[in-house]
Amino acid sequence: MSDLTELQAAEIAKLQALGAAWHLFHHGAKTDRVTTDAGDIPTLSGLADVVFEAMGGVLLPIVQTIEAAGAALALDIETTRRVSAFDITLTAPLCVLSLLNEQVPAGFQSAITLTLRQGTGANKVTWPSNVMWQFNRPPVLAYAPGAFDMVTLVSDPVTNKWRGMVDGGWFNV
Numbered sequence: 001m002s003d004l005t006e007l008q009a010a011e012i013a014k015l016q017a018l019g020a021a022w023h024l025f026h027h028g029a030k031t032d033r034v035t036t037d038a039g040d041i042p043t044l045s046g047l048a049d050v051v052f053e054a055m056g057g058v059l060l061p062i063v064q065t066i067e068a069a070g071a072a073l074a075l076d077i078e079t080t081r082r083v084s085a086f087d088i089t090l091t092a093p094l095c096v097l098s099l100l101n102e103q104v105p106a107g108f109q110s111a112i113t114l115t116l117r118q119g120t121g122a123n124k125v126t127w128p129s130n131v132m133w134q135f136n137r138p139p140v141l142a143y144a145p146g147a148f149d150m151v152t153l154v155s156d157p158v159t160n161k162w163r164g165m166v167d168g169g170w171f172n173v
Contacts, residue, residue: 061085061113068119069095076100077112087115090123090141097125099162104155111154113167121145132156133164142170 004012025034028043042050052060061084066073068091075086078101104110116125122143131153133139141149150167 063087072096072098074098074100075112077102077110079104079110084111085113085115087117089117089119090125091119093123095123095125097127099128104157109155109157111152114151114153115148116141116151117148118142118145127164128162130161131164132159132161134166138164139166139169147172
């Protein structure tokens with residue numbers, strides 16, 4: 001068999017480098033980078049990490065805990081924050097709730113879940129006026145200290161209001 005020409009050897013070297021890059025791309029750690037003609041790119045594991053980071057609020061909700069709501073509470077529900085659940089401890093007889101950055105982009109729908117815990121007991125919530133409740137009435141919250149209720153608010157793209165639904169109540173009593 002004859003010796004390889006320089007061109008053939010160069011092409012084989014390219015194929016070997018391509019194979020090594022392919023292997024690193026598919027099997028490398030998420031912190032590894034793969035050098036390509038277009039520049040360094042993340043591995044599949046790294047890409048998955050980026051996608052999870054970008055979509056984490058959808059795939060795995062981020063919960064914001066509010067230890068003491070007080071007499072008024074403004075929840076920042078801006079979609080890029082990716083917070084889609086709030087765990088709120090009510091500490092005042094009446095908490096006026098408001099929603100900040102509540103506009104949902106056209107073609108999308110948003111939902112937030114609220115866990116409302118009774119800190120001192122018998123605390124109530126005044127809901128924003130743009131929440132439409134199932135059965136046309138806001139929930140009656142548990143009143144025993146330590147009990148909690150769960151409520152979900154879903155944006156309504158037709159009315160530009162929020163649909164309020166009680167997920168359950170009087171937990172932990």
